[in-house]
Amino acid sequence: MAIRTRQSQRRRQALSRERIIEAAVELLDAAGEGGLTVRALTERLATGSGAIYWHVGTRGELLDAATDTVIAAALAAEPARAPDTPQDEIRVVALGLFDAIAEHQWLATQLAIQLTRSPWGPVTLGIFESIGRQVRALGVPQGNWFTATSALVHYILGATIQNAQIGEDTSVAEPDADRADADRAEFLDAASRAWQELDPGDYPFMRAIADQMREHNDREQFLAGIDLVLTGITHLQPPTGQAHIAE
Incomplete structure (x- = not known):
C-alpha cells in the first residue's frame, strides 16, 4: 500500500496543468473537438480522471484552457522582423491569429464561443488588448477606440474563421494538410464554375470576379483586408488634435 501511495504521489507531481492542456491540444489537433474526451486524455497521460478534474476542471473548462493557451502563444510569438509602426504591429497580431486558426482547425469554433459568451475572459481580453494598444498608438481619438478596435477584431476573426472552414471535411478523423489543400482547391474551383x-x-x-476568387491567395487577401480597414480608420478618425478635412 505504501509503495502504491508513493507511486500515485509521483504521478500527480509529474502531471501538471500545463501538460494536461498540452495533451488536450494534441488530441484536438488529431481528432477535433469530438476526440477530446476524459477517457482519451487519461489514456494519453496514463492517469486517472480525478487528476484531470483536479488540475483543470470540467471538459468545458479544459476546452477554454486549450483555446487560451493557443491564442496566448499566437499573440506572444516574436516576428522575424520587428514591426516599425502600429500598422505593422497589427498585421503581426493578425497573421499570428490567422496562422493559429489555420493550424488548429478546432480553434475557429472555440474562438467564436469565447468571444460571444465570455467577453471578459482571457481570450477576448488578450486579443482586444493587443489590437487596442496599436489603435491607441495610431492616434485614434479615445472616444473611437472601441469602434475602431472592434472593426479590426471582427474582420480579423471573421476572415480567419471563415477561411478555416472553407472546404473543411468534418468526416475525416485526423486532419491531413495535403488533403485539406486539395479539398480547398476543389471547393474554390466548384464555386468559381458556379459563379x-x-x-x-x-x-x-459575380461572373466578373469568378476567376479572381478561384486564384486568390488567402494570406494576401487577408492582409489586403487589414490594410483597407486601417486606411478607413486613419482616414475617418484622424489622430487627436488634427482636423478632418473632407475630400
Whole structure:
C-alpha cells in the first residue's frame, strides 16, 4: 500500500496543468473537438480522471484552457522582423491569429464561443488588448477606440474563421494538410464554375470576379483586408488634435 501511495504521489507531481492542456491540444489537433474526451486524455497521460478534474476542471473548462493557451502563444510569438509602426504591429497580431486558426482547425469554433459568451475572459481580453494598444498608438481619438478596435477584431476573426472552414471535411478523423489543400482547391474551383454559369443579366459582377476568387491567395487577401480597414480608420478618425478635412 505504501509503495502504491508513493507511486500515485509521483504521478500527480509529474502531471501538471500545463501538460494536461498540452495533451488536450494534441488530441484536438488529431481528432477535433469530438476526440477530446476524459477517457482519451487519461489514456494519453496514463492517469486517472480525478487528476484531470483536479488540475483543470470540467471538459468545458479544459476546452477554454486549450483555446487560451493557443491564442496566448499566437499573440506572444516574436516576428522575424520587428514591426516599425502600429500598422505593422497589427498585421503581426493578425497573421499570428490567422496562422493559429489555420493550424488548429478546432480553434475557429472555440474562438467564436469565447468571444460571444465570455467577453471578459482571457481570450477576448488578450486579443482586444493587443489590437487596442496599436489603435491607441495610431492616434485614434479615445472616444473611437472601441469602434475602431472592434472593426479590426471582427474582420480579423471573421476572415480567419471563415477561411478555416472553407472546404473543411468534418468526416475525416485526423486532419491531413495535403488533403485539406486539395479539398480547398476543389471547393474554390466548384464555386468559381458556379459563379461563371450565373445569368449575366442578374449577376454581372459575380461572373466578373469568378476567376479572381478561384486564384486568390488567402494570406494576401487577408492582409489586403487589414490594410483597407486601417486606411478607413486613419482616414475617418484622424489622430487627436488634427482636423478632418473632407475630400
